[in-house]
């Protein structure tokens with residue numbers, strides 16, 4: 001019996017858009033996966049040699065980079081934040097579209113020329129890199145969500161967070177001051193698994209074909 005492949009997917013908002021794409025590539029979870037009351041983290045698929053794991057978005061990258069999962073789907077924000085050498089992102093799935101931006105309170109005092117800033121974010125590496133390129137040292141306060149309340153409570157003057165519709169920023173009195181990167185979800189694979197297991201390469205090709213078809217349509 002061949003080793004089972006493990007495919008990691010995030011549990012939140014990307015999932016709904018990812019499932020139809022995965023289905024076209026022949027990755028279809030068992031019915032229990034759709035049962036909201038089910039607390040399992042591992043699920044069988046219609047392929048006997050593949051199981052799904054449902055984990056936090058940042059952990060998808062970690063499982064795949066360490067070879068604990070061979071494939072996964074995750075946003076390019078997470079890929080760039082970690083920059084794992086063992087992680088290869090060969091297919092842009094064109095789902096989960098959003099962007100990563102710097103935001104501050106509307107009407108904040110201008111800090112042009114500041115050489116040091118305090119920034120609340122879930123993305124300390126991307127944040128530091130963005131500001132460093134502009135000659136500014138960013139002191140990052142790591143939060144895991146609800147970044148938008150940090151300026152009002154005096155935790156940091158700015159935030160770096162994901163923006164989609166812009167509603168969350170607006171409703172919390174913040175405005176975007178610069179866009180760091182555009183984001184879409186990608187198929188990711190473990191480089192060693194891609195080299196040694198032909199099933200991984202076959203799945204990359206299947207996802208690539210689907211993505212090319214969607215782009216052409």
Ligand SMILES: Nc1ncnc2c1ncn2[C@@H]1O[C@H](COP(=O)(O)OP(=O)(O)OP(=O)(O)O)[C@@H](O)[C@H]1O
Nearest residue numbers: 010011012013014015055056057075096098162164
């Ligand atoms: N408006 C948005 N806000 C947050 N993430 C978005 C948005 N639009 C698209 N995304 C993408 O969704 C990803 C988060 O995926 P998802 O919500 O499925 O994961 P999660 O495991 O629930 O995340 P978390 O660990 O934050 O709970 C982000 O990394 C980003 O690439």
Ligand SMILES: O=P(O)(O)OC[C@H]1O[C@H](OP(=O)(O)OP(=O)(O)O)[C@H](O)[C@@H]1O
Nearest residue numbers: 145146161162163164165166167168169
């Ligand atoms: O521009 P919008 O359409 O308002 O979307 C952006 C919001 O969505 C995300 O949060 P999410 O809902 O994933 O919750 P989180 O704060 O727990 O990450 C993100 O962190 C923003 O807060």
